[in-house]
Amino acid sequence: MKFKIAFTLFGVLFALSTANAQDCNVTLSLFNESAKVKNFDDAYPKYKDLLENCADLNILIYQRGGKMLEDMIDLAETDDKKMQLVQEFIANQRMRLEKFPNDTKEGDMLADIAMIQYKNEIGTLEERLEAFEEVVETDKDNFSSPVAIYAYFRIANDLNDTGERDIQFLFDKYDEVILLIETQENDKAAEAKPLIEKQEAQEELTSRESRILKNSEIYLRNYTKIKGSVNSLLGSKADCDNLLPLYKKDFEEKKNDLNWLRNANERLSAKDCTEDPLFFKVSEALHRQEPSANSAYSLGQLAEAEGNRGKALEYFNEAAELAQDKVRKARIYYRIANNYKERGSLSQARSYYRKALDNKPSMGIAYLKIAEMYAKSANNCGESVFDKRSVYWLAADYATRAGRVDPSLSSTATATAASYKGRAPQKSDIFQEDAAGKKISFSNCWIGESVVVPNL
Structure with missing residues (x-):
């Protein structure tokens, strides 16, 4: 008899639980539809009901609820109402994090x-x-x-x-x-x-x-x-006119303050305030106390300004090795690459541009520099005239990539790629050579890459 009563109670509770879950799902569906069409008079009461009775049901409650509350805040007619809705929005986001931590950042x-x-x-x-x-x-x-x-x-x-x-x-x-x-x-x-x-x-x-x-x-x-x-x-x-007086005023007092020297060096270097004697004083003081990426880089800048490129490269490489931050490391490698490029050491330059990209994949300018070097090397790569001109497709690919990873370069990258494609073999050349889809290798020169002839 007791077993029958217990079983009956369990059945009742299970039925109530199932009914409640069904009710919650129905309410959520109705709330979602109303909120989507911005019928807030209907959606808001259902949202409150879901929070009270079905808070663990589905993350959609909080996703749709947050968007609804943001819209309602914009429509609020009084400051008190707006404040109330702001607090509800904050509670919504915190509750979402509490209830669904695995699906919420x-x-x-x-x-x-x-x-x-x-x-x-x-x-x-x-x-x-x-x-x-x-x-x-x-x-x-x-x-x-x-x-x-x-x-x-x-x-x-x-x-x-x-x-x-x-x-x-x-x-x-x-x-x-x-x-x-x-x-x-x-x-x-x-x-x-x-x-x-x-x-x-x-x-x-x-x-x-x-x-x-x-x-x-x-x-x-x-x-x-x-x-x-x-x-x-x-x-x-943050221009030099404001920075230099600020740091000159404090230098004597702060020249043994490591944190102050770091900040001053970083700021003056970032804004290219490197011609003033203060920059040299700050850099030397910093490098004596703590040889670091920043101080080595600054001394490299000074050596470069004096025309001593060999010494500058030593300092820049030291700076790159010491740098902990990848973005900083990328900037240093980029500067080294430019130095090698100006000296005509193209393979070395590419190596450092690639190091810069390994540390900062969004550095589109490095792709543009590689594209430029490839384009200028076209006559020295490939066995035939067709192959030599095919280098421009490779250069165009690098230029296009520059604009895709760095949208600030988009127009420049698009124009550059179009220019290179204009110098590459055209449709009639491809047809004459029967080269569509052919892979052309440039292993006979420093480029050492290959390109697939497009189907134009």
């Missing part, structure tokens, strides 16, 4: 929260800054939104404009933000690189690969725009 959620505070001017400038700093401190690898990164620096700039923070603070934030952007650029360019190479080899991308490549290129274009906007905000605040 913490950096994305914290950036969303910081952005909603920024857009709606919630709290003081310092409080808004702290919201973005939390993203960097907690999950900077997933701090990827170009708009949010720009907002972060905009707040820092506003704090400097109001006199609440000094110029050194702004410089520090600039360095931090540029590193965030370049880190994301590198990730997206590295993601795109094998897919671009696959296209260049005339292989068809899968639908998934095409989607990844498209998204990567969109992000790269957006990062380029944001970087330009950040540089525009900093503007004349």
